[in-house]
Amino acid sequence: MRHSVPTRSILWAYTGLVAFVLIAPTAVVIPLSFTDKASLNFPPSGWSLRWYGNFFSDPAWTSAFGNSVLIAVVVAVAATATGTAASVGLQRWTRRRAAKSTQALLLAPIVVPSIILAIGVYAIFLRLHLLGTLTGFVLAHTVLAVPFVVVSVTAALAGYDGRLTTAASSLGAGRWTAFRRVMLPLIMPGVVSGALFAFVTSFDEVVLSIFIKSPYLETLPVKMYASVTRDTDPTIAAAATMIMLLTTAIIAVGLLSIRRRKRVQ
Amino acid sequence: MSLALKEPVRPAGDAGRTGGGPTASPRGGPRLSPVLLLVPALALMVGVFAYPLAEAMWRSVSDPVLGGQNYEWFASGAANWAVLGRTLWIALLSAAICLGMAYPYAYLMVLSGPRVRAALVVIVLIPFWTSLMIRSFAWIILLQDSGIINGILGFLGLGPFELIRNTTGVLIGMVQVLLPFMVLPLYAAMSNVDLRLLQASSSLGARPFVTFTRIFMPLALPGVVSGSLLVFIQALGFYITPALLGSPSELLISQAIYLQVNGQLQWGHGSVLGVILLVATLALLAVLALLMKKAKRAAGDEGGLL
Numbered sequence: 328m329r330h331s332v333p334t335r336s337i338l339w340a341y342t343g344l345v346a347f348v349l350i351a352p353t354a355v356v357i358p359l360s361f362t363d364k365a366s367l368n369f370p371p372s373g374w375s376l377r378w379y380g381n382f383f384s385d386p387a388w389t390s391a392f393g394n395s396v397l398i399a400v401v402v403a404v405a406a407t408a409t410g411t412a413a414s415v416g417l418q419r420w421t422r423r424r425a426a427k428s429t430q431a432l433l434l435a436p437i438v439v440p441s442i443i444l445a446i447g448v449y450a451i452f453l454r455l456h457l458l459g460t461l462t463g464f465v466l467a468h469t470v471l472a473v474p475f476v477v478v479s480v481t482a483a484l485a486g487y488d489g490r491l492t493t494a495a496s497s498l499g500a501g502r503w504t505a506f507r508r509v510m511l512p513l514i515m516p517g518v519v520s521g522a523l524f525a526f527v528t529s530f531d532e533v534v535l536s537i538f539i540k541s542p543y544l545e546t547l548p549v550k551m552y553a554s555v556t557r558d559t560d561p562t563i564a565a566a567a568t569m570i571m572l573l574t575t576a577i578i579a580v581g582l583l584s585i586r587r588r589k590r591v592q
Numbered sequence: 593m594s595l596a597l598k599e600p601v602r603p604a605g606d607a608g609r610t611g612g613g614p615t616a617s618p619r620g621g622p623r624l625s626p627v628l629l630l631v632p633a634l635a636l637m638v639g640v641f642a643y644p645l646a647e648a649m650w651r652s653v654s655d656p657v658l659g660g661q662n663y664e665w666f667a668s669g670a671a672n673w674a675v676l677g678r679t680l681w682i683a684l685l686s687a688a689i690c691l692g693m694a695y696p697y698a699y700l701m702v703l704s705g706p707r708v709r710a711a712l713v714v715i716v717l718i719p720f721w722t723s724l725m726i727r728s729f730a731w732i733i734l735l736q737d738s739g740i741i742n743g744i745l746g747f748l749g750l751g752p753f754e755l756i757r758n759t760t761g762v763l764i765g766m767v768q769v770l771l772p773f774m775v776l777p778l779y780a781a782m783s784n785v786d787l788r789l790l791q792a793s794s795s796l797g798a799r800p801f802v803t804f805t806r807i808f809m810p811l812a813l814p815g816v817v818s819g820s821l822l823v824f825i826q827a828l829g830f831y832i833t834p835a836l837l838g839s840p841s842e843l844l845i846s847q848a849i850y851l852q853v854n855g856q857l858q859w860g861h862g863s864v865l866g867v868i869l870l871v872a873t874l875a876l877l878a879v880l881a882l883l884m885k886k887a888k889r890a891a892g893d894e895g896g897l898l
Contacts, residue, residue: 330703330800342700345693346715348768352730353722359733367733369740409632416629433633436641438877440829442846443866446853447644450651470640473633531723534831538854548725555729555836567726574721 356571360564367559378565388566391550395530398461398546402468402529407522409469410476415506417477418484430481434474441471441534449538459541467539468529475528476521483517516585523581527574649870652863662860666868672848676868679845682759682834683827686766687820690774693767694819698778702785716775724769728836731765732756735837761837762844766827773826774819781815782808814887821880825873845869 330338355369360378362371382388413433420426436444448467449458457463487510495505511518533548540549547566554563652662666672701712719727734741735755745751755761785808793803831846838844843851845865852862 334800338696338700338703341696342712345697345771346712348693349715349771350718351734352727352768353718355730355733356722356726367736368738369733409636412629413633416626419626419629429630429634432637432642435637438825438873439645440831440846440869440873442829442831442849443648443870444641444644446849446859446862446866447646447648448640449853450647450859451644466636466640470636473636477633531725533723533725548723551725551729552832552836555725555732563729567722567729570726571722574723578721 353571356564356567359561360568362561362564365560367561367564378561379569381560381562382565382569385562388547388550388562391545391547392566392569394461394464394544395547398464398468399526399529401461401465402472403522403526405465405469406472406476406525407518410473410521410525411480411518413473414477414480414484415510417481430477433477436471437474444470445535445538448535452539458539459544461544463539464536464544464546467535468532469525471532471535472525472528475524476518479521479524480514480517483514487513512588515588519581519585523578526577530570530574645870648863648866650863651859652867655860655863662864665861666864672865675843675845675848675865678842679828682762682766682844683824685763686770686827687774687824689763689767690770690823691816691820694771694774694778695816698775698782698815701775701779702782716772719768719772724832725836727768728765728833731761731768731837735761735764756837757839759838759842762834765833765837766830769830769833770823770826773822777819777822778812778815781818782812785811814883817883818880818887821876821883825876825880828873828876829869 358371359367359369361374361376362368363373363375363377364371382392410433417426417430417433420429452458452463452467457466491509491513492505495509496502500508531548532546533552536546536549537552540546545553547570551563551566554560554566653660655662697712697716701709704712722730733739736742737752737754739755741755742752745753753760755764789807789811790803793807794800798806829846830844831850834844835847835850838847846869849862849865849869852858852865
């Protein structure tokens with residue numbers, strides 16, 4: 328449909344405004360992290376790296392960062408393993424109705440508001456003395472990450488031809504060999520993107536983490552949350568910028584590896 | 593939905609199901625049910641999802657003593673109804689503002705060429721790059737009294753306005769977070785509209801405005817409905833954004849839950865609020881699922897997994 332020139336220009340201007348709203352928050356944090364003053368004024372009047380120095384010299388920030396990375400890596404591994412196994416199991420399950428409702432249960436953590444899950448998890452972790460433990464964080468984050476693995480691996484399995492597994496077994500491959508050598512390489516893009524989602528989900532998680540943290544063990548987003556509500560210190564901008572860089576790097580590496588794999592095939 | 597899982601072609605019988613027919617090598621070991629593969633994930637879901645949720649629900653009738661006193665507390669407190677009403681109102685406003693912002697955006701995505709469209713898609717996905725926390729923090733910087741938005745408004749001779757620690761701040765933050773969830777379904781619905789129908793309408797003499805309102809808008813309606821529901825549902829349960837950008841005197845339901853449980857150790861009260869939020873969310877999700885099913889059936893798509 329062709330619109331008149333004024334209609335089109337209004338549409339463009341409006342879309343530009345919406346695009347600005349979408350980008351603005353991301354665009355403001357990076358320059359702010361390089362400010363030379365101890366204030367959150369934007370745009371900064373001068374530049375320095377002192378907030379990065381501050382970040383790395385403060386054990387509260389570095390330990391929170393270390394915890395976050397450690398927890399996210401363990402969660403990515405755990406969620407990818409259980410989620411991939413579950414997706415394969417779901418696809419092979421011949422009772423479709425049961426498979427469908429099981430899948431709904433596996434995806435449920437995405438739709439339930441995390442504050443409700445948070446109070447339940449808090450109550451139970453309190454009883455089991457899991458508050459402020461790595462185990463507690465890994466368990467809670469893995470539950471939130473598994474649905475993303477299931478979604479992306481299920482989508483990858485949809486494009487997998489089950490006859491290949493049959494062919495592998497008829498040629499003498501055991502079940503594990505057939506999975507590792509035939510199926511896994513073919514569904515790898517889905518597995519990799521599931522793992523990336525799992526990592527980022529854990530790395531960004533705030534609501535549950537606020538409940539299950541302790542003064543002795545907290546993650547980076549929890550520390551940032553406390554920092555936003557308490558101090559007005561650009562160190563948090565430096566932390567935010569580094570999180571963004573890390574997330575971007577992980578996603579870029581993941582995308583590149585998927586692309587290379589595709590090209591090889 | 594594009595994620596509909598198509599069954600791959602399989603040979604007769606279930607030889608392909610586990611890959612371990614009678615001719616399989618002995619290395620395959622005894623044949624296991626595929627259900628076993630689900631055990632770790634299901635154990636996790638039951639132990640760290642279903643059980644905690646059940647515990648939270650149970651506490652609404654059992655804390656501090658068994659009975660309905662927590663529900664009575666909710667029903668008799670005017671402040672509780674105010675919180676619920678405010679939450680619904682903010683969610684409704686967020687959905688309406690998102691729709692108003694996303695509709696022209698998605699429409700331009702449909703109209704433009706592949707290059708511009710790709711750029712617009714990337715812009716919609718950029719927010720996913722940055723965590724919710726960081727975005728709320730960035731809005732604090734932009735919207736604070738001495739922030740750049742008030743600076744620009746001051747330059748134009750307006751303001752200064754109070755843009756954070758109130759409903760305006762919450763809405764700005766929430767709309768920014770939720771916009772992608774409106775743009776994407778809208779775009780999906782709009783790009784399914786058969787553009788030849790619009791050409792037919794114009795060739796029969798309809799002005800562009802008439803073609804747009806009488807032909808295009810009704811056809812894109814499913815996207816409007818599912819996008820709005822999606823945004824509304826998510827807005828109900830928001831915690832971080834209102835906690836950082838809102839006013840402590842104008843609580844939303846999730847903030848009230850946090851306050852009851854963490855601040856006042858009133859588990860029963862917090863749990864009642866949680867039950868209400870959960871029931872509202874699930875009811876709306878059921879409506880959304882029903883509408884999607886209907887739309888899918890209308891499109892002649894057989895529903896697979898997902």
